[in-house]
Amino acid sequence: MSKRKILVLVLALAISFSAYSVLNQEGTVAKPEDFPEKPITIIVPAAAGGGTDILTRSFVANAGDHFGQPLIVQNVPGGEFTIGVYRALNSNPDGYTLLSTTTDPLVFALHIMDVEYEIDDVEFFNTIAMGAAAITVNPNLGIETMEEFLAYAKENPNEIQIAQSSLRFNACIELLREAGFEFENIPFPDGNETVTALAGGHVDAAMTSVAAVEALHKAGNAIILVTSLPGEVEVEGVPNIAQFPELEAAIGHIIDTTLGLVGPKGIPQERVDFINEALRKSLAEEEFIQMSTGAGLPPIHMGSEEFEAKVRAEYSSAAELADKLED
């Protein structure tokens, strides 16, 4: 073959190869023919402005490109997230209605409230963010480290009042009780009231998300004793829960909440794959990572199988706990 022909051949191969990779830049998953053709709705089972809502909205802001259609956030608050979850799980499994939720309504609500959905009704996608928790005390208590805190609790059972406002943290406090650390559980109706009470000294300690108390800690109005933030991210000077084996053993597996995307079971597999792929790409967006880290939520994600496994594991723990509490 003449040099020219070889050149042409190589050029042609090069062009077709790059054309192929450009066209398939969407990754290893090809976009299904007819999906999505109209905007996709993502239901947030909380009122506008809350943590879940803000995160979902910032995720959605950049995700439209990857999905090929705009994503619209719909708030359906009520019933400790269950109403929105129910609405989503009952919708048409065509991939146009998804749900962005923490694991709480899928894990705890199922045991404690009578809800009309089952964990088997859920199709799991990737997670969006991990929610770290913190145990914080009011400076007036006179305790400054977790060691002191735990020691005091062991010696004076039921004296320290710890406030919380979610089913999850409620369960954690019960689990701590089993592990020998007895706190008095003060249920607050919502996170803001909890933090206010802590700051004002009306309650000794609180178990909340890291984001809720970070500002207080930095200002010196409260002391965070421990967080469950994974290694790379941390609040300055605050130890991770891994440093307290007893604590870790008792509640380590259940103290974190995860925000993830789910949908009703029955969506065609190719759409599921596409959604997962688009999701992954959106999560890799620089802006989202910045926002997420800034809000105290490390950009660590789980694939859909991992997510499902984690939720089912939490579900079983919650079931055990619920049984114990019934007695």
Place this chain on the structure above:
Amino acid sequence: MIGALQSAFSLLANLEVLVIMMIGIPIGITLGAIPGIGGMIGVGVLLPLTFGMDPVPAIVLLVSIYKGAILGGAFSAILINTPGEAASAATCFDGHPLANKGQSRRALQAAIFGSAFADLISDIVLIVGAFALASVAIKFGPSQKFWIVVFSLLMTGSLTGTNAWKGLLSISIGLFIGAIGLDPLQGTPRLGIIVPQIGRIEGLELVAVLLGAFALSEIFINVEKLRRNKINNVVNPGTQVVGPPLTWADVKESLKAFFIGTGYGTMTGMIPGIGTSAASFLSYALAKQWYGGKSKGVKFGEGALPGVVASEAGNNAVSGANLIPLLTLGIPGSAIAALLLGALMLQGITPGPMIFIDHGPIIYAIFILMILANFSNIFFGHILIKPLTRVLKGNPSIVFPIVLLICFTGVYSINNRLMDVGVMVVIGVFSYLLRKVGVPVAPMVIAFVLTRMLEQNFRLSLILSRGDFAIFYDSPINKVLIAICVIASILVFVQRARAKRALED
């Protein structure tokens, strides 16, 4: 601080920011005026869009919408007796009768000025005293808030009209309605009558109850009037629709009401967890008390201008003060404040004492803009007086059906829940019947708003004190609050006795 102020002004020199404010305020007023939608939806929808903007324009846009919306609620409250926002409910009481007498302009101007200046004052309080006040506000825990709610309930005694027992019945019904929903502390459903689902939500939707009790019942009563007029062939005189403007004499008369509303709104706005609607009702009740039930010969509830001023000053003052716990501690005092917190955090601004050091210029720029926004409110509010009045006071047989539909749509849009519409209708029919037998509806609504706070704080206090009732009178703040409650009850009692005697003469 001077350096920060200088940088703040340089940030503002940007025309873009001012333009955004000029857009945000009218949008806010419009959204606020539509029953069912309030600033919340506007702020909620635009929130993600602000993500890509710089911090100052973003926050300015959201805050302008917020402030515009609170003013907007007054427009529909006065013109069609339908509070556009929960906070404007008390403005209906005197605003609408004024509009019916052909004095819409006076009422609207009073509302505009009252709102804007009250907001201005509470903004200044915010700027000057944020941190000092925050540390005080924090001291108000469950037992303190309990007494504040008790005080509010006592004050509604002055709104109950001539028959005290009917008023008390109204309050009791309000308490019952407020108890429907999930138990605030245990989370168990309760009182899921008629439809089990209503027992499972956190409580009946506030706007649904408000619109049902005030707007729907009013529409029903007016439909009766319409038919009666048709039958009797009464032609609507329809003289002065817009009416005479506000006079200086009006301003002087309403000054007391203004300060009551502003003061009360600012003080309670600082405390996280007491909302705008409670503040506006209370400012109204307090003003009515202070004025002895009448202003210039007109009774409160029949078109006393100070009533409008008190209510609007109250709810706007809360908006500025609400930002105090938000900025200094990161604790939002209300739903919209929560949205603003989200916006701040999206921009990477974390509230706390460091906020003035880390983001000084930005925060000061925002403060200055808030003050400017108040003046824009006055400007745009005035522009809208004539057109809106003519539209909304037009042929009632057109206006009512359209308003009805808007109410339905608006209420549905809050939670995407048809049940809320159902709640609104049921409460509407119920309130209509109550009004026909002479039971006042306002105390019922106020009691409904306060129930959750009352129960929650009472029970929380006892849980925290482990059953010891002393928590209610131990702290010095509580002692002061109890004294205020006692004084309030005496005053209400005296006022009622005087009113009764006046009737008998």
Place this chain on the structure above:
Amino acid sequence: MKSVKERLNLNKGDFVLGLLGILMGMYIVFVAVPNTVRLPSNIRFFYQRPDVLPYTTGILIALFSAIILFQALLGQEKKEEQRATNACNEEPEEISRKDLMLSVGLLIVCIGFYIALLPTLGYLVTSIIFLGCVLLICGYRNILFLLLISVGVPIALSTFFERFLYVFLP
């Protein structure tokens, strides 16, 4: 010698109100609360019980209704009612003619249909029908305009809500 009727001076409205109120209170205390409030297992103190407030409201409603009932029987309140003129909260006690109440009843029925049909027919269609009916009830006679408004307003509203506010109507 006063006739029996005069002596009774019965305020019909108040009497009915009192009676219904007592019934409502009793319903709350004996039916609504026991049936719908579930007590969690770990309750030890009264302030942890979710049913304290509901019971209290039921009792209060019954109590005040009873007082109103007595007052109605004693004929005291009729005089005062005639002087009540608070425009927004109370209407002067007028005996409404049957057909006035009928039009309101008709309106309520329309509303009922509207809510019931909303999920099936969707927002646009149901609203158009609804608006038309209500305009008729309110006495609007100009057929052309009536149709214009009935169709135009729902379209405008749905565009506004769905496009600008991203709120999905049924």
